[in-house]
Structure formats: structure tokens, C-alpha cells
Amino acid sequence: MIKDIKLRVEEIGKFFESTGLTPVEARTFALLLLSDPPELDFFAIQEFLGASKSTISNALKRLMNEGRVDYTTKPGDRKRYFRVSSQKWLEQIQDSFTTITPFVATMKKVVDLRKDTEDEAFNADLRRIQDYFLHLEQELPRIRAEWEQRRAAAAAAGRSPA
Template identity: 45%
Template sequence: MQKDDLIEEKKLLVEEMGVYFETCDTLSPLSSRIFAYLALSLDEGVSFEELQEALEASKSSISTNLQLLQSMRRIGYFTKPGDRKRYFKIDDEQIINRLDDKIETWKHEKKIHQKVLCYKKRIFQDVEIDSENLLRIQYNEHYITFVDSMIQNLEKLKENLIQLK
């Protein structure tokens, strides 16, 4: 693959991932794209200047968004001997923190569905349940089972990643 093709592919991926992070993680558009760019840059780190050039943003905008991402513990920086520049990369604990957030989100959703299921069962405890209402109850039961499997899979993934360190 040509270098120009890879550069173009990276730009498209940064945009696609940026929109995803902007929507799902409620990050600003530029923070989302910085995070995406760093995610695609592996561990070699990216200089401030490279971010500014690649994302076509002002120094102040890049600086503000880098500070935001650092305060959120999503990214960190390092320096190289003999080089005054700072090189930014995804925080080593970022993926674990992200998995923890997703696990907590699923646990919260499970609690809500358990409460809804309990409420529905109480409503129908003294009456005959028709097929439509039975489906509503079964939906919650199946959904809770699904959520349980999501939580278990995320926890297993987290364990595997921790063991890789």
C-alpha cells in the first residue's frame, strides 16, 4: 500500500472514530479527533506540532484539548532524551478505565431492567397474563440475561488485558 493511501486512510479513520468518541464519550469534536489520532499512532507518541498540522487546528485549540484529555486521564505525554518536545499518547490505563465505565453502564442498565421486570410481575401477579404482556415480561428477562453476558464478557476482556501487561 502506498504511503499516501495510508495517510488518507488514517484521515478517514480519525474522522470516523472522532465522530464516534464525540457521540459516545461526549468529547468535543477536536478532543475526539486528537484521541482518535493518538489511538492510531501506537506508542511512538505524537508531537504537538504533528497534531496541529494533521488536525489543522490552532495552537490554542490543540493545547486546550490536550489539557482536557490529560485531566480526564485519557492521554499522557513523555519526553525523549535530548529533545525538548513533549510526545503525547493514549494513557496506558485508558482501556481499563474505559472498560470499567462500560461495565458500570451495563450494571446500571441491568438494575433498571430488573426493577421494571419486578414491577411488571407485581402488576400481573393477581391477573391472568395475556400473550402480549407475557412477551413484555420475557423481553425483560431475556434482556437481563443478555446484559449479564455483556458484563461477564467485558470483565473477562479486562482480566485478559491486565494479564497482558
């Protein structure tokens, strides 16, 4: 069982590394996503990952600063128990989409500034990138509204919203 969870933490951790987390941050986050119950104390995380106290402390600090992880305490227990902060994490993901509009505006400037340059193939690639993000910018509000309607309908029907 332990070997299986270690392999799964490694697999999921590799994905989160690709999103910009350090290897230990990624594995810490993956461990918290997969642990049952979904909270672990500092020493359990450290023992599972086999990393130093300072490395785990730094990883948890960054994950908490990013809103991916928070902690709770229990009455009569001085330990902090860390868990994925699903609501804050979702908000962080949603907030990351707010950079699309400035990106589109910047790409428009870049494309405009390059209009008299000779490398038409490169300019076409940049216009394609600009068009892609312009499409995302236009469609994301609709997608989010549909998602909110679906959640509201599920809640009204007494189902757990997806």
C-alpha cells in the same frame, strides 16, 4: 500519504465522535491511534488537525483526564509528546461496565413502578431493556475471566497476549 492518513483519521474520528467525544477530541484520539511512531508533540497535532492551540489543548486535557491519553518527555527536549495510554484506556472501558448493576437496579424500579400503567407495549420494551442489561451483568464476569485466562496462557507461552 498525508491525504490517506487524513481520510483514515476522519473515518476513525467519526466513530469516536459517536462515543461522546467532540469532533476535535475524536480526531486527536484517532490521530494518536494511527500515528507512527505512536506519539506526537502538541504542534504536530495542531498542524495536522488545523485547529487552534486552545482547541487542541482542551481536547488533550479531556483525553488525559479520561485516561485515554498521556504524555512523555525526552531528555534535553522541553516538548511533551502525547500518546494513547492503552492500559488506562482499557481500564476506563472496563470501569464503564460497572454502571451495569446500578442500571439494572434502576430499570427494575422503573418496571415495578410502571406495573399498573396502561401502555403494555412500552412496559414490555422496558422489560426487554432490563433483561438485556441483566444478561450483560450476569455474563460479563465470565467473559472477563475467560479473557484473563487467555492472556495468562499467551504470556506463559511467550506470545504477545491479544
